[in-house]
Each structure stands twice: as structure tokens, then as C-alpha cells.
Amino acid sequence: MAIGIKITLNEGLYLRDPQETALGQRILKHSILLIDEIGFEPFNFKKLAVHMNSTEASVYRYFENKHMLLLYLVSWYWEWVSYLIDFNTMNIEDPERRLKIIVRTLAYASKENPAIEYVNESILHRLIISEGTKAYHTKSVDKENREGFFTNYKKLSEKIAEVIKELRPEFPYPHTLASNLFEMANNHIYFAQHLPSLTDVVVKGEDFDEVVTMLEHFAFSILHCSAVKAK
Amino acid sequence: MAIGIKITLNEGLYLRDPQETALGQRILKHSILLIDEIGFEPFNFKKLAVHMNSTEASVYRYFENKHMLLLYLVSWYWEWVSYLIDFNTMNIEDPERRLKIIVRTLAYASKENPAIEYVNESILHRLIISEGTKAYHTKSVDKENREGFFTNYKKLSEKIAEVIKELRPEFPYPHTLASNLFEMANNHIYFAQHLPSLTDVVVKGEDFDEVVTMLEHFAFSILHCSAVKAK
DNA sequence: AGCGAAATAATAGTAATACTATCACAAACT
């Protein structure tokens, strides 16, 4: 059990480091709860302040605006998943087993070791599934990318891609498959819950086993048969 | 060349049918241009009215709010791609060739037959890539789904899934693969343009051939080797 | 225990946003 780990994030994401102070930690905690509850568009710093019994001005001292707060939460999640993958694949040599553990971690990030009191990983996972991609689908993506705000996603993707390369060095799309496994995990949980005709997997409550099976099927079909060229 | 086709969409998407009037068509045209230019979050009906030389109140007579307008545009796109797939696969029997045509259509929807003067399909495609998923990542998704606002996506997904089923009747994930091909096409064009380390494909300008090759590789690897179970 | 610095709370204010309402006018239909 990893108690007291600190997730290290790009300093440009925040004005004052929220992990350093009690108020900052309350901002993280309550923003996760409130965005999950009402959705990102209706969410604002006034509502957050009321929810956490503080003031709007105080929240603005930590984050420039709600977009930066979302980017912070998403980065936190990317880094958290990276940490979980390291932790769960430690001492495992076989890249096939490692990839299976990775896939399971992507689907079940929420159920792991809640190590940090001010972040409810289960709710954060739900939030990432619903709102995560809004963090990089903006007009400012290139500028923010230059400032390193997506480093955590890139590192996570690279970590997965390394295992794929180890498994199949000649596979031409390791990064594509890596990011797609992450996106697919989130997408198909969402589809199963809200637009079930867009998927074949069924999730009941917190049981994402069918998502894991499906991701494994996709990943290993592609990797084991990548030599088969279409036509 | 299909001149004057009319895209049929759920009536709940709009207050007044924008395809029916000159003003409505100008709303569609200018909203595509303006959202593409400034992004969806900063976009609003006041700016649209100025851009198209009309008034805010007039725009509000056509759409309840900007979310519904986005949903309309996205639905239009889904329907447009469905139409293109029908058109392009007409008289083609071989399901493998059909799937290849579908994949190419997903990546190159923009370059096809611009049949409707008030919709710039190329710009709309770019808009869908950047903003498309915001149409269903909202708290109102279940309610809107019940009202049939995502029917066009479901129909498109089902159309692709049918071809997959024909090709491999025993494949357990036809809808998953179908929606994933659509999402992947958009995602990896976006990644190639903005976050290239999350993909392996390269796009230069309007040349999405590498995306097509990648999607074919994924689709046919999975379908040709779906019997290979991991472990 | 007492002082200064820093963080937070309280309050207020501004510009922009997301609408709604009203009325006037023009075209189009009857």
C-alpha cells in the first residue's frame, strides 16, 4: 500500500500547488465530486466554492480557470495510471503478461489502492471517462502541448508502447495501439453505460471484466496477426 | 453527383428546420465556419449572429442553444457519412472490399462530392474531429438518447457492423469495431496534427492515406485472426 | 507569548454570456 505518494505534475498547470495545502486538497476533492455530479460545462468556481464552503477568489488563487483545473485532474489521472502500471507489472518479465496487466489496469484504475485521501480514484475514473477528452480538444492544444501540459499522457502512452514493442518489435503501430487501448477502455465503458448499441460489451455496476476481455481480444489479435496484411 | 439531397434528421434537434430556409442554411454554413475557427467553447450565438450578419434572436429561433446546434451538425455528419458509404459501396458484393471502402470513407469524408452548398464538408470534417465527441459527452446523454438524438450515429455504426458480420459472422465485437474505426479515424488524424507522439501515423495536409492504411491494418488483423485467443 | 508574513475569507464590481421579451417591418399567402 503506497501511502503518501505525491503525484508530480507540470508546474504550469496550476498557480499554487494544490497538493501542498489543505485548501488545495479540498479543491481537488470537491472539484472531482462536483464535476462528476453536474458535468463539466455547468461546473464553475462559484459552485465549487459553495460546495466546499470556501470562496470563488480562493479557488482562483490555485487555478487559472476551470479548463486548467480539468487539465490538472486529467494529468493527475494519467500519472496515477502510469504509477499503477509500474506497480502492478513490477518483477513481471513476460511482456504478454505485462500487457494483460496494463489492459486490466486501464479498465480498473478506479478499484486500486486508494492511496490519497483527497482523491477518490473511483469517481475520478468516472469523470475521466465522461469528460477526459475535453482536456485536449481545445483550440489551445498546440500551445499547451508546447508547454508540456500533455506530458503525462505521452509518458503513459510511451510506457504502454514499450511493452508492445517488446512483444512485437516489428509491429508498425505501437503508439497507435497504446493510445487506442486507453481511449477504447474509457469509450466502451461509456458506451456500455449510455449508448449500448455502439458496443458489444456489457458492464454491470463496477464490473468491467467484459471490457478487459474485449481489449485483450483486440490487442492480441492485432499483435499476433499483424503479419497478415489485408488483401 | 447527388445534387440537392436532403439530410433527414430528428426533429427534436432543432426548433425550426434550418435546411428549409435561407436563413437556416446560413446558420449552418456560418456556424461550421465559426466553430472551426474559434473552437466550440468560445463560440456563441451572439458571435455567430455578427459573423453572418443577423441577430442573436434569429438564431435562437432555429436552435435551443449551442449544444443542440452542435448535436445537429454532428448528426448531419453521421448521416452524411452513412450516405457516402451507401453511395460508395453500391453494387460491391465482396464484404472485404466494402470494409476497405468504408475505412477510406471515414478518413476521407471531407474530400467527397460536396453536394450541398451551405455545408462545407471539408471544414465540417475538421470540426467533427476536434469537437465531435462533445456532442454526447454531457450529463444529458441518456435523456437525449431516449429522444433519438443519437440515432444517426447508431445507424452508421450498425451499417459498418453489418459488413463486419458478413465478413466474419463469428466475430464477437462487430459494433465495438465499427464505432472504434470511426473514433480512431478522427482521433488519429487529430493526434497526428496536434499530439503526434500518441500515434504512429503521419498526415500531411489533406493526405490521410496513412490513417487509411493503419485502420485497414487494425481492422483486418482483428478480423482475420479473431480466432487466436490471447493465452 | 508575541510579531510579521502569508493564506484565506468577505465583499464588491465589471464585462461577457445565455438567454427572453417586445415591437416593428417586410414578404408571402389567401
Next chain:
DNA sequence: AGTTTGTGATAGTATTACTATTATTTCGCT
């Protein structure tokens, strides 16, 4: 010619996205 319908013009309101100022509390240090 009169009525309906669509659009434009204008105005107004509540909420949002901030910024600024001052008061109060907490914290670190001697």
C-alpha cells in the same frame, strides 16, 4: 386588402468568469 409568418432591432435579466480590495485568520519564527 388583410392576415399570417419570418426576420430584424432593441432591450432587459440572470448567470458566468473573472479581478480588486480589504479584513481576518493562520503559520513560522524568535
